[in-house]
Amino acid sequence: MFDCRALAGRLLGVSLIAGVAGLIALSATLPSMAQKEDKAGWPGPDFWHPGWMHHDRWGPRNRSPEMIARMRRHRTFMHAGAPLAYRGARSTVSMTRNVIKAGGELYSSHCASCHGDRGLGDGAAAKSVTPSPALLAHMIERPMVIDEYLLWTIFDGGKQFGTDMPAFKGTLSREQIWKIVAYMRAGFPKVDK
Numbered sequence: 001m002f003d004c005r006a007l008a009g010r011l012l013g014v015s016l017i018a019g020v021a022g023l024i025a026l027s028a029t030l031p032s033m034a035q036k037e038d039k040a041g042w043p044g045p046d047f048w049h050p051g052w053m054h055h056d057r058w059g060p061r062n063r064s065p066e067m068i069a070r071m072r073r074h075r076t077f078m079h080a081g082a083p084l085a086y087r088g089a090r091s092t093v094s095m096t097r098n099v100i101k102a103g104g105e106l107y108s109s110h111c112a113s114c115h116g117d118r119g120l121g122d123g124a125a126a127k128s129v130t131p132s133p134a135l136l137a138h139m140i141e142r143p144m145v146i147d148e149y150l151l152w153t154i155f156d157g158g159k160q161f162g163t164d165m166p167a168f169k170g171t172l173s174r175e176q177i178w179k180i181v182a183y184m185r186a187g188f189p190k191v192d193k
């Protein structure tokens, strides 16, 4: 006679074995997947890397020294503000066509070699500086980037934070910096040379 209970028991047994085998297989593959990713190399938070949001990676402990150097200026400004000499400084030039053009010329001769023609960090000397030159086209969109932040950054450079951003105090006047700022705020338009 057909034994319904025996069949049900057998089916249950088979599915239990399959389930356990599946779990073992899964637990064996998960760590190896993680290892594979680590072996591929994690260069530090890189916003183009699909894994950058992973929490364990985003902690300060796992940032590359370049990223830490880059963040020091931002952190200092957010916590302590600019040095007194720059505090409250505002641009003294207006965003006219001539000012933006003059700013563009200054930018091409003093900044583009590192930061690139369009502020995308891809100038000819970009690969020889540490950390890589900031992407000014993106930076300029940040709410933090007010006039005094830019004046301080461009005048004092990155020596105090261990970066290769040169100090332009002594090379450029405040007014020249404001013209460059106007050019950057205008979106790095193409300048006829």
Ligand code: HEC
Pocket: 069, 070, 073, 107, 110, 111, 112, 113, 114, 115, 125, 129, 130, 131, 132, 133, 134, 136, 139, 150, 153, 154, 157, 158, 161, 163, 164, 165, 166, 168, 180
């Ligand atoms: C020799 C290469 C080099 C030149 C030339 C240079 N910079 Fe930089 N700049 C850097 C590097 C590298 C960084 C990133 C490290 C840092 O923030 O100090 C940087 C950072 C900056 C920042 C800060 C960006 C941020 O994230 O807040 C600003 C603003 C800036 N540069 C503006 C300029 C301007 C304007 C000029 C021209 C007057 C200029 N730089 C010329 C290398 C350069």
